Amino acid sequence: MLHLSARMPERGLDVRLHVERGETVAILGPNGAGKSTLLGVLAGLVRPETGRAALAGRALFRLGSESADDQHGHASREFAAPGGSRTGRPQDTWLPPHARGVALLAQDALLFPHLSSAANVAFGPRSAGATRREAQARALHWLGEVDATDLAARRPARLSGGQAQRVAVARALAAEPQLLLLDEPLAALDVAAAPVLRRMLRRVLADQTVLIVTHDVLDALTLADRVVVMHEGRIIEQGPTRDVLERPRTRFTADLAALNLITGTNTHAGVVMDADATVILPCPSGAPADMPAGSRVGVAVRPANVLVSLTEPRGPNLTVLPALVRDLEPRGDVVRVRSDGLFADLTPRVIADLDLGPGIRAYFSFAAVDAVTYPL
Numbered sequence: 196m197l198h199l200s201a202r203m204p205e206r207g208l209d210v211r212l213h214v215e216r217g218e219t220v221a222i223l224g225p226n227g228a229g230k231s232t233l234l235g236v237l238a239g240l241v242r243p244e245t246g247r248a249a250l251a252g253r254a255l256f257r258l259g260s261e262s263a264d265d266q267h268g269h270a271s272r273e274f275a276a277p278g279g280s281r282t283g284r285p286q287d288t289w290l291p292p293h294a295r296g297v298a299l300l301a302q303d304a305l306l307f308p309h310l311s312s313a314a315n316v317a318f319g320p321r322s323a324g325a326t327r328r329e330a331q332a333r334a335l336h337w338l339g340e341v342d343a344t345d346l347a348a349r350r351p352a353r354l355s356g357g358q359a360q361r362v363a364v365a366r367a368l369a370a371e372p373q374l375l376l377l378d379e380p381l382a383a384l385d386v387a388a389a390p391v392l393r394r395m396l397r398r399v400l401a402d403q404t405v406l407i408v409t410h411d412v413l414d415a416l417t418l419a420d421r422v423v424v425m426h427e428g429r430i431i432e433q434g435p436t437r438d439v440l441e442r443p444r445t446r447f448t449a450d451l452a453a454l455n456l457i458t459g460t461n462t463h464a465g466v467v468m469d470a471d472a473t474v475i476l477p478c479p480s481g482a483p484a485d486m487p488a489g490s491r492v493g494v495a496v497r498p499a500n501v502l503v504s505l506t507e508p509r510g511p512n513l514t515v516l517p518a519l520v521r522d523l524e525p526r527g528d529v530v531r532v533r534s535d536g537l538f539a540d541l542t543p544r545v546i547a548d549l550d551l552g553p554g555i556r557a558y559f560s561f562a563a564v565d566a567v568t569y570p571l
């Protein structure tokens with residue numbers, strides 16, 4: 196459905212991405228990773244130096260004599276230039292934003308202030324040649340889909356943030372884009388409005404092809420079939436949402452999924468930890484076929500399964516890592532205790548009993564049964 200390869204050295208961007216029809220892909224990554232730039236490239240707002248993109252078999256752009264694909268040695272048939280010519284600039288193609296079949300919805304709804312909600316939503320169909328009556332019917336249909344029928348006559352100034360965002364979603368979908376791009380659509384909303392809008396998005400995005408940039412793991416879990424993690428302009432992790440978030444490969448994804456991640460090398464004796472080769476974690480089932488001795492593995496442990504004590508705990512199949520407590524952060528019913536190594540979620544009662552605070556030397560431990568070990 197969507198094939199993209201793009202390189203933009205001045206922003207450090209170098210990505211290749213493929214999205215299936217009807218798929219929702221969440222793009223995660225730290226600030227400055229290139230997520231918005233990627234959406235801008237697809238929307239036609241940011242021009243990469245080289246690369247190619249095709250949506251439903253139609254070229255969105257073809258720039259430069261070498262695509263990023265070629266450089267990676269993965270020239271794809273979708274991108275093949277007619278006659279295999281690679282002589283470059285004269286053959287560049289760059290469709291303007293309005294001709295791409297791509298709709299971009301930003302964090303701020305950016306509705307036309309002088310138009311009612313219905314007229315905002317009808318704008319796309321009108322521009323595409325629909326009659327006034329058809330456009331009006333389509334606007335009312337999409338306002339209904341986003342539970343905003345009662346807002347049809349209102350102007351944007353009289354809409355709350357959540358209502359405006361709903362109208363903006365209807366406006367984007369009314370244009371019947373082949374690809375919908377959402378750039379942190381829930382980030383500007385207050386905590387009460389976000390869950391309602393998230394449920395609505397889950398419903399209306401089900402049949403659409405969507406890329407959604409988010410910082411919220413909940414958005415990824417509720418909305419996305421697949422997750423792509425970007426770092427410094429490149430895709431460093433991708434896969435089905437649950438796989439990526441339950442078996443993180445990088446510190447960034449582990450933090451996002453609120454999991455402890457220990458990386459190491461599998462041996463017949465257990466997992467030798469990268470950070471401290473004297474620590475060998477018991478491997479629950481020896482060296483299974485997908486994790487032969489010598490292979491790189493990740494070990495994920497939920498913070499709720501990490502114990503903290505002031506004396507060294509002992510036991511078979513227990514991994515014990517001494518560390519200085521760095522900080523304590525209340526999170527609902529628990530307190531997250533961070534160290535330079537593991538972090539743990541403890542109850543306030545346990546914190547008080549241990550008299551834990553920053554700078555205290557403690558033992559962070561977990562049982563082998565609570566660790567998930569997987570190939571990296």
Ligand SMILES: Nc1ncnc2c1ncn2[C@@H]1O[C@H](COP(=O)(O)OP(=O)(O)OP(=O)(O)O)[C@@H](O)[C@H]1O
Nearest residue numbers: 205206207224225226227228229230231232233425
């Ligand atoms: N308009 C711009 N002009 C020049 N450089 C830019 C522009 N916008 C972003 N950049 C640079 O491009 C790189 C990628 O930024 P981008 O905004 O795409 O990242 P992001 O992952 O969307 O970050 P955030 O999560 O903070 O929105 C950064 O180095 C950034 O400084």
